[in-house]
Amino acid sequence: MxxxxxxxxxxxxxxxxxxxxxxxxxxxxxxxxxxxxxxxxxxxxxxxxxxxxxxxxxxxxxxxxxxxxxxxxxxxxxxxxxxxxxxxxxxxxxxxxxxxxxxxxxxxxxxxxxxxxxxxxxxxxxxxxxxxxxxxxxxxxxxxxxxxxxxxxxxxxxxxxxxxxxxxxxxxxxxxxxxxxxxxxxxxxxxxxxxxxxxxxxxxxxxxxxxxxxxxxxxxxxxxxxxxxxxxxxxxxxxxxxxxxxxxxxxxxxxxxxxxxxxxxxxxxxxxxxxxQCKPAKPLPEHLEEFVQSSGEHGVIIMSLGTLIGKLPHDLADGIAAAFAKLPQKVIWRYKGDRPATLGNNTLLVDWMPQSDLLGHPKIKLFVAHGGTNGVQEAIYHGVPILGLPLIFDQPDNLFRIEVRGAGKIINIFNMNEDIFFQGIQEVLNDPSYRMNMERLSRLHRDQPMxxxxxxxxxxxxxxxxxxxxxxxxxxxxxxxxxxxxxxx
Amino acid sequence: MxxxxxxxxxxxxxxxxxxxxxxxxxxxxxxxxxxxxxxxxxxxxxxxxxxxxxxxxxxxxxxxxxxxxxxxxxxxxxxxxxxxxxxxxxxxxxxxxxxxxxxxxxxxxxxxxxxxxxxxxxxxxxxxxxxxxxxxxxxxxxxxxxxxxxxxxxxxxxxxxxxxxxxxxxxxxxxxxxxxxxxxxxxxxxxxxxxxxxxxxxxxxxxxxxxxxxxxxxxxxxxxxxxxxxxxxxxxxxxxxxxxxxxxxxxxxxxxxxxxxxxxxxxxxxxxxxxxQCKPAKPLPEHLEEFVQSSGEHGVIIMSLGTLIGKLPHDLADGIAAAFAKLPQKVIWRYKGDRPATLGNNTLLVDWMPQSDLLGHPKIKLFVAHGGTNGVQEAIYHGVPILGLPLIFDQPDNLFRIEVRGAGKIINIFNMNEDIFFQGIQEVLNDPSYRMNMERLSRLHRDQPMxxxxxxxxxxxxxxxxxxxxxxxxxxxxxxxxxxxxxxx
Structure with missing residues (x-):
């Protein structure tokens, strides 16, 4: 030819x-x-x-x-x-x-x-x-x-x-x-x-x-x-x-x-x-897929505070880890700080994670996020409700847009403790309206001519x-x- | 199956x-x-x-x-x-x-x-x-x-x-x-x-x-x-x-x-x-195609004042017909009034014409129009410059949008006579910028994702x-x- x-x-x-x-x-x-x-x-x-x-x-x-x-x-x-x-x-x-x-x-x-x-x-x-x-x-x-x-x-x-x-x-x-x-x-x-x-x-x-x-x-x-x-x-x-x-x-x-x-x-x-930037989820690396599948019917929570916030104060990291440890879910937490003393067996600390592919995995129940535009858009695309811990810039406003639509909840990270964080997770996990609303946003977002x-x-x-x-x-x-x-x- | x-x-x-x-x-x-x-x-x-x-x-x-x-x-x-x-x-x-x-x-x-x-x-x-x-x-x-x-x-x-x-x-x-x-x-x-x-x-x-x-x-x-x-x-x-x-x-x-x-x-x-509503031109009915082809290198002018204006005052219709008669182009004129006495052999009076198909014909050089939105959009789609004779409603404004972009010219029909009309036709026919500008609008209009x-x-x-x-x-x-x-x- x-x-x-x-x-x-x-x-x-x-x-x-x-x-x-x-x-x-x-x-x-x-x-x-x-x-x-x-x-x-x-x-x-x-x-x-x-x-x-x-x-x-x-x-x-x-x-x-x-x-x-x-x-x-x-x-x-x-x-x-x-x-x-x-x-x-x-x-x-x-x-x-x-x-x-x-x-x-x-x-x-x-x-x-x-x-x-x-x-x-x-x-x-x-x-x-x-x-x-x-x-x-x-x-x-x-x-x-x-x-x-x-x-x-x-x-x-x-x-x-x-x-x-x-x-x-x-x-x-x-x-x-x-x-x-x-x-x-x-x-x-x-x-x-x-x-x-x-x-x-x-x-x-x-x-x-x-x-x-x-x-x-x-x-x-x-x-x-x-x-x-x-x-x-x-x-x-x-x-x-x-x-x-x-x-x-x-x-x-x-x-x-x-x-x-x-x-x-x-x-x-x-x-x-x-x-x-959103794409259908690719298969996870083998070790992650195994970890995710091990969660059984309870599913998995993922947490990331973005590219810029690697570390947290020790007491805060300990509180987060302790709250996670009480959950029947498995947790994947992108965190570069010292390993918290309270970390449970159910929680996997990672330096980096294929966030979008995880969000697109049917086992993922909740995204704990700082509210950067990219992460929020990916959560919308994949229909995963958010527990938001906003820090600076547009993060509070981004998460607020999710909260007013009933697709997530914001917690003030500056006065957060283990209990507040645990309650927040429980609420978004157990009230089905959060997921239903996020799935509705997802349907609307994906329904575009191009x-x-x-x-x-x-x-x-x-x-x-x-x-x-x-x-x-x-x-x-x-x-x-x-x-x-x-x-x- | x-x-x-x-x-x-x-x-x-x-x-x-x-x-x-x-x-x-x-x-x-x-x-x-x-x-x-x-x-x-x-x-x-x-x-x-x-x-x-x-x-x-x-x-x-x-x-x-x-x-x-x-x-x-x-x-x-x-x-x-x-x-x-x-x-x-x-x-x-x-x-x-x-x-x-x-x-x-x-x-x-x-x-x-x-x-x-x-x-x-x-x-x-x-x-x-x-x-x-x-x-x-x-x-x-x-x-x-x-x-x-x-x-x-x-x-x-x-x-x-x-x-x-x-x-x-x-x-x-x-x-x-x-x-x-x-x-x-x-x-x-x-x-x-x-x-x-x-x-x-x-x-x-x-x-x-x-x-x-x-x-x-x-x-x-x-x-x-x-x-x-x-x-x-x-x-x-x-x-x-x-x-x-x-x-x-x-x-x-x-x-x-x-x-x-x-x-x-x-x-x-x-x-x-x-x-x-615009579509690529379909072939013309045989008698119209013959008439259009008979125009040779001079091409064809079409004129329509829309669905609502069938008739014009006799003197105005006579002036328009006389101006057309002086042209080397052929003319197709959608007109329901009495046949003007001054009508030339080059002008075909019709009750209705396949306007869009004519506008898309390569022989059409000029569209004399009242400036309804439909006709103007069809002229843009097919890249045919307009001589505008607006009457009421949005017609003057529609045609003005074409005029300021150099893709047409407006004539005031209320004080128009044979000479003014003839000069208007000459200008839009002979100054290549009108067609070039309309063709530019046409390229922009057609360049859409859907x-x-x-x-x-x-x-x-x-x-x-x-x-x-x-x-x-x-x-x-x-x-x-x-x-x-x-x-x-």
């Missing part, structure tokens, strides 16, 4: 033409990279060439990969594993130790200081990028598209300079929850992240929401945007400001959907791909085919008061 | 299960029915049973059909062909005859009077429906879904009473352009229908937009909603008002997309299916499968000031 027939057959099989686009990716390390990697691998499998930007201290983003070529900038980003892990450890110590509000405030200030250093380092990265011949080599490489995580503005700045179409893989921007940068977000029914409010608010809750919005805008205006004024002016010239860089995005691939997120106004260039990853790929390739998606971008961005009016009422 | 294998194979081939849902349809007659029929036929072909509501004077909606069973209410709706045709004829006479503003005002008042009669008749329809055993028989039939055109509230009222999921096939509601009932619509960049404004407005244009909004809201509040207060109170009880009936819709299948419409805020339960009709069907069946789509409906509807705030800024 002549090769051209193979090519034509391929084209006919694929909804979009298979052609070798060139994609330049600016990822964010840690759990964000887990997401970006899914898209990069899918782009690679569809014949696109992917270049990934990293720094010398990138910890998850490897220099060599079969799926991409890396471009390593000879600088440290300062955004490392330690940054968040240490913060969480200190936060747990302060909150659980009943330390003073002043100690908590000092920690927040220290954290703010570290964030400030990261912004300064990011600016240095941008300067290094533009002042070496790297930017020229990016220009020469004639990319079709910049794909970036908008937690930092680097990708948006490069896309603007190179005049390339810009696609965000987004849940957060450096200005907060992604929607707030792009869609009308009336504060009367759109809860700000961190408030743990739903879309049904009392008057006082709305007031609290508005105050939080003001405080958050103040933080962005004084502690984020000013760092970048200089580099934007220097490399992109006048007429560009920090917000306009983000509003220039052709597409926003949003890592949520409306099974997870409360219904809210959106925009034509927002593509929802929540759960795009898989979320395929939808994302379609639209990335759409932007390549048409060299942007200007017809989907609203005129509201030209309006000077739009950010104020978008949250009115 | 056992029949069950056939069934399983069918299920595997279809993205959604083929099962016999029961759909109750409340259509609107005229061009709206053309759209609804497309969906009804598709639902029928997927194994659903469809019942269609009609009145004794329904003119397009036939009593018998292979695709649906009809339910005829023994009453006249008053919404007939004559209603709009007469209005347009009088409007043309007044505007072209240089009659006084007072005459025009009187016509508008007469028209308002007729609209008022239609509302009264609609209320009588609702009363007849509820006071006979018809509503009981609808209840007994155990429908899965009400599908309705929200130009009248009948379908929404019945869905509310029967507690059935509600899907709108919508471009207009009785409260105006569909989006204004459901999504934030800031008047600074969302032009009101009838203003012929784009999303880029000067300060004065915005002011004009706001004034129009006020006037329109006044009309709805005083000349539409009051008619229905009584029947809503009587049959649905307290706690329901006119707006909440529409906001109760589970899905809004919107007959536009963002190739046609300006980008704007939207909502999770709005599904865009603009151009869902065909718009398949998307619509998926979501209709989604609502049947899950008995609604409450998770996509926003909380904003509970808020008393939402209609005001939604248009701010």
């Amino acid at each position: 002549h090769w051209s027939w193979v090519w034509i057959t391929l084209c006919l099989l694929c909804p979009t033409a298979v052609y070798g686009g060139r994609v330049l990716v600016f990822p964010v390390d840690g759990s964000h990279w887990v997401n970006m990697k899914v898209i990069i691998e899918a782009l690679h499998s569809r014949g696109h060439q992917v270049s990934v930007f990293r720094t010398t201290d990138s910890w998850y983003i490897k220099e060599t990969s079969p799926f991409y070529t890396s471009i390593t900038l000879d600088i440290e980003s300062g955004f490392d594993e330690d940054f968040i892990g240490t913060f969480v450890a200190q936060l747990l110590e302060i909150q659980r130790g009943g330390k003073s509000a002043w100690t908590r405030f000092k920690l927040e200030m220290e954290q703010g200081q570290k964030a400030s250093e990261i912004h300064k380092k990011t600016c240095k990265m941008i300067e290094l990028l533009f002042d070496t011949d790297l930017i020229q080599s990016l220009q020469d490489a004639k990319y079709d598209l910049v794909l970036t995580d908008p937690v930092t503005p680097v990708g948006a700045i490069v896309a603007h300079y190179l005049r390339l179409p810009l696609v965000f893989n987004v849940r957060w921007t450096s200005q907060g929850e992604g929607h707030f940068s792009i869609a009308p977000s009336p504060l009367s029914y759109i809860p700000l992240t961190g408030t743990e409010l739903s879309d049904k608010m009392s008057f006082l809750e709305r007031l609290f929401n508005v105050i939080n919005f003001g405080f958050w805008k103040f933080q962005i205006a004084y502690f984020v945007e000013p760092y970048y004024v200089g580099v934007i002016e220097k490399y992109l010239g006048p007429g560009v400001d920090y917000s306009s860089l983000f509003q220039a995005g052709d597409l926003w691939l949003m890592r949520v959907d409306f099974v997870f997120e409360f219904p809210r106004p959106t925009m034509p260039n927002v593509i929802y791909m929540g759960g795009f 898989k979320p990853l395929d939808t994302a790929l379609f639209w990335i390739e759409f932007v390549m085919r048409h060299k942007g998606a200007a017809h989907l971008r609203t005129e509201s961005y030209r309006l000077p008061w739009a950010p104020v009016s978008a949250v009115l009422y | 056992h029949w069950s294998w056939v069934w399983i194979t069918l299920c595997l081939l279809c993205p959604t299960a083929v099962y016999g849902g029961r759909v109750l349809v409340f259509p609107v007659d005229g061009s709206h029915w053309v759209n609804m029929k497309v969906i009804i036929e598709a639902l029928h072909s997927r194994g659903h049973q469809v019942s269609v509501f009609r009145t004794t004077d329904s003119w397009y909606i036939k009593e018998t059909s292979p695709f649906y069973t009809s339910i005829t209410l023994d009453i006249e709706s008053g919404f007939d062909e004559d209603f709009i045709g007469t209005f347009v004829a009088q409007l043309l006479e007044i505007q072209r005859g240089g009659k006084s503003a007072w005459t025009r005002f009187k016509l508008e008042m007469e028209q308002g009077q007729k609209a008022s009669e239609i509302h009264k008749k609609t209320c009588k329809m609702i009363e007849l429906l509820f006071d006979t055993d018809l509503i009981q028989s609808l209840q007994d039939a155990k429908y899965d879904l009400v599908l309705t055109d929200p130009v009248t509230p009948v379908g929404a009222i019945v869905a509310h009473y029967l507690r059935l999921p509600l899907v709108f096939n919508v471009r207009w509601t009785s409260q105006g352009e569909g989006h204004f009932s459901i999504a934030p619509s800031p008047l600074s960049y969302i032009p009101l229908t009838g203003t012929e404004l784009s999303d880029k407005m000067s300060f004065l244009e915005r002011l004009f937009n706001v004034i129009n909004f006020g006037f329109w809201k006044f009309q709805i509040a005083y000349f539409v909603e009051p008619y229905y207060v009584g029947v809503i109170e009587k049959y649905l009880g307290p706690g329901v008002d006119y707006s909440s009936l529409f906001q109760a819709g589970d899905l809004w299948l919107m007959r536009v997309d963002f190739v046609f419409e300006f980008p704007r805020p939207t909502m999770p339960n709005v599904i865009y299916m603009g151009g869902f 065909k718009p009709l398949d998307t619509a069907l998926f979501w209709i069946e989604f609502v049947m499968r899950h008995k609604g789509a409450a998770h996509l409906r926003t909380e904003s509807y509970r808020l008393p000031w939402a209609p005001v705030s939604a248009v701010l800024y």
Whole structure:
């Protein structure tokens, strides 16, 4: 068979033409990279060439990969594993130790200081990028598209300079929850992240929401945007400001959907791909399958607090282990700290676990989780109820979305003890409504015309085919008061 | 092969299960029915049973059909062909005859009077429906879904009473352009229908937009909603008002997309299916194909002013015919009036034409159109530039969306003469940018992950499968000031 027939057959099989686009990716390390990697691998499998930007201290983003070529900038980003892990450890110590509000405030200030250093380092990265011949080599490489995580503005700045179409893989921007940068977000029914409010608010809750919005805008205006004024002016010239860089995005691939997120106004260039990383469960490794099967009719509980929280204070870990030990279920606990003295025979400590494959196993009865978006989406996909122990960032809000739908329960980890934890497990395990509600969410989530990853790929390739998606971008961005009016009422 | 294998194979081939849902349809007659029929036929072909509501004077909606069973209410709706045709004829006479503003005002008042009669008749329809055993028989039939055109509230009222999921096939509601009932619509960049404004407005244009909004809201509040207060109170009880009936819709299948419409805020339960009725062109009937081929290299122009405008004033028809006669192109003109004296040999008058099949024919160079949504979408689909002669309703705005994108040109039919018309044709024919821009719109429109009709069907069946789509409906509807705030800024 002549090769051209193979090519034509391929084209006919694929909804979009298979052609070798060139994609330049600016990822964010840690759990964000887990997401970006899914898209990069899918782009690679569809014949696109992917270049990934990293720094010398990138910890998850490897220099060599079969799926991409890396471009390593000879600088440290300062955004490392330690940054968040240490913060969480200190936060747990302060909150659980009943330390003073002043100690908590000092920690927040220290954290703010570290964030400030990261912004300064990011600016240095941008300067290094533009002042070496790297930017020229990016220009020469004639990319079709910049794909970036908008937690930092680097990708948006490069896309603007190179005049390339810009696609965000987004849940957060450096200005907060992604929607707030792009869609009308009336504060009367759109809860700000961190408030743990739903879309049904009392008057006082709305007031609290508005105050939080003001405080958050103040933080962005004084502690984020000013760092970048200089580099934007220097490399992109006048007429560009920090917000306009983000509003220039052709597409926003949003890592949520409306099974997870409360219904809210959106925009034509927002593509929802929540759960795009989810896949049917693969068979477990033999030793895990054996352990799971040994649980008999009682089933298995799995627990993970995510990639960043390896260790817990000893008393907390002991309480958790002791509560698990009282259960007839088997437990798989991803934990890197010292082995708790109270650990029962029914509990397996692991450094890492195939979380999604376990969640998809019919024996799994409950997921004890910190509430990162990835884990919550996987629990929805597989229909496993959650007992939530949120710590920082969006974790309380993510879990709250599960709780208000009756598909899980939140426990305050800062004043949790063995009894509270045990009661929480009992409640979610024994009240069938939790599982029924999560299974309902799962049915809704899975009932989509296309898989979320395929939808994302379609639209990335759409932007390549048409060299942007200007017809989907609203005129509201030209309006000077739009950010104020978008949250009115 | 056992029949069950056939069934399983069918299920595997279809993205959604083929099962016999029961759909109750409340259509609107005229061009709206053309759209609804497309969906009804598709639902029928997927194994659903469809019942269609009609009145004794329904003119397009036939009593018998292979695709649906009809339910005829023994009453006249008053919404007939004559209603709009007469209005347009009088409007043309007044505007072209240089009659006084007072005459025009009187016509508008007469028209308002007729609209008022239609509302009264609609209320009588609702009363007849509820006071006979018809509503009981609808209840007994155990429908899965009400599908309705929200130009009248009948379908929404019945869905509310029967507690059935509600899907709108919508471009207009009785409260105006569909989006204004459901999504934030800031008047600074969302032009009101009838203003012929784009999303880029000067300060004065915005002011004009706001004034129009006020006037329109006044009309709805005083000349539409009051008619229905009584029947809503009587049959649905307290706690329901006119707006909440529409906001109760589970899905809004919107007959536009963002190739046609300006980008704007939207909502999770709005599904865009603009151009869902478009299909690849079928071969033309032999006599038409011969006529088209006889045009040689010059190609063919087609002209239609839609289903409602059969006749034009003699002088106007003569001017149009004379302009056509001067062209080297062949012309197919859908016209039911007397044969103009100036008609050239190159022009074929027809009562009806296969418009979409003609638009998809490579010989067609130009579409002279009144600017109904259907025709404009078909022109986009087939990439044929438009010379627009808008008359009433949304026609000027529809054509304006084509004009600002450089894919067509509007002529004011009220002061048009032979020369102006001839110049207009020449310009759109000879400046290649019109066709290039329309072809660009066509490429964008056709580049979707799923065909718009398949998307619509998926979501209709989604609502049947899950008995609604409450998770996509926003909380904003509970808020008393939402209609005001939604248009701010």
